[in-house]
Amino acid sequence: MKKRTFLASGLAAAFATACTTTSSSSGADSAAKRSSIDASVDSALSKLYAQVPGSRDMTSKAKGVLVFPSVVSAGLGIGGSYGQGAMRVSGRTDGYYSTTAASVGLLAGADSKAVYILFMTQDALDKFRASRGWTAGADASVTMLKSGASAGLDTQTAQQTIVGYALSNAGLMANLSLDGTKVNRLDL
Incomplete structure (x- = not known):
C-alpha cells in the first residue's frame, strides 16, 4: 500500500509540475494568462447557471466563489488531476489558484x-485566504451539491460553510468528493 501511495504522490507531483507555468514568464504573459483564466471562469459560471437550477442564487449568497473551469484528470491505475482557476469575491477576481489531486484505483x-x-x-473565506495551501477534507469539509432539490439553497445546505458543484459535459456530477484535493495560489 505504501508503494501505491508513493507512486500516486509522485505522479501527482509530476503532473502538477508539467502543468504549471514557470515563474520566469514576463508580465505580458502573466496578464494574458490572467485574462484567459478570467474568460474561462466567466464561461464556466454561465454554463453552471444555464444547467443547474438554483445555482445562480446559491453563488450570489456565497462570500467567495472559487471556480476551476477545466480540471483534467488522467490515469491508468494511478492518476492525477490538475486545473487553474480564479476566486471571485463580489463578482470580481480576487486571486488565481491551481488545484491538484492524486488517486489510486480502477x-x-x-x-x-x-x-x-x-x-x-x-x-470560511478568510481561513481559505490565510492558508498557504488548502486541502479539501483536511482544512475544511466541502459539501458537494447534486442535481435536483439539493442543487440550490435549502435548509441543509444553508448550514454548510463550504459547498461545491462539479459539472462535466454530461451535467452535474453525483457522488463526487473533493477530499484530498489541494488548492494553491498562483503567482500571476
Whole structure:
C-alpha cells in the first residue's frame, strides 16, 4: 500500500509540475494568462447557471466563489488531476489558484470537469485566504451539491460553510468528493 501511495504522490507531483507555468514568464504573459483564466471562469459560471437550477442564487449568497473551469484528470491505475482557476469575491477576481489531486484505483482514461467551491461564510473565506495551501477534507469539509432539490439553497445546505458543484459535459456530477484535493495560489 505504501508503494501505491508513493507512486500516486509522485505522479501527482509530476503532473502538477508539467502543468504549471514557470515563474520566469514576463508580465505580458502573466496578464494574458490572467485574462484567459478570467474568460474561462466567466464561461464556466454561465454554463453552471444555464444547467443547474438554483445555482445562480446559491453563488450570489456565497462570500467567495472559487471556480476551476477545466480540471483534467488522467490515469491508468494511478492518476492525477490538475486545473487553474480564479476566486471571485463580489463578482470580481480576487486571486488565481491551481488545484491538484492524486488517486489510486480502477482508473483508465481521461476526463475534464468544472469545479465550483462556494465559501458561504466570511470566516470560511478568510481561513481559505490565510492558508498557504488548502486541502479539501483536511482544512475544511466541502459539501458537494447534486442535481435536483439539493442543487440550490435549502435548509441543509444553508448550514454548510463550504459547498461545491462539479459539472462535466454530461451535467452535474453525483457522488463526487473533493477530499484530498489541494488548492494553491498562483503567482500571476
